[in-house]
Amino acid sequence: MKTITLFLAALLALTAPALSMATAATAGSEAKLISVTYTKAQDISPKSFNLQAGQKVRMEVNSQDTGSGCMKDIKIAGLWEKPEALVKGKKVVMEFTPLRAGSYKITCSMGVPRGVITVK
Template structure:
């Protein structure tokens, strides 16, 4: 292999690594779920080039209600899946979809699109005493 082949190969590997990092890198921060009058912790999630917010912080031991609004037509955003709760929902464009989850133990719970490209995390935290 000559030098130009090595450069192309290394460049391609770096590009693949960049793509993998973009989709699967750890996310920081998060949005705190609001406590609603219904007893649920509530958060609105916009679906457009991913989930916004992609990290939601909730209090453990209390039920959670998500309101998803899909604002794009990409095939990857057609569905949201909560594997730890055996729940999923189809997300029609421009419609609000409510998903209710039971109280959670302290920990992290993932949600994704059906292709696994859009990813979100629920962080259930215990009471601070």
């Protein structure tokens, strides 16, 4: 009886990674949605994100205020180089697939940091 239990436990341990790999492969075909809110008082929220290399991402920034001055545009160094204006009521959509692990700064158009994306 004990032998059978051990055998089943070993079998589960072997099949579990295969199952999680299948899940990852399925998720890879669909963009992961990241929803961000922008206000003048808080800037973007949340400010830090963890992503997986190879996972397609759709990042939406919902502006509740219109950005002004230095922080009126948003971009992501290495992932979304085109500065997008933050306009009240307008949704900025950035779709990208980070391919390399690393730390990517979310900034204004001049490069002042406002958040970070960590890719593993």
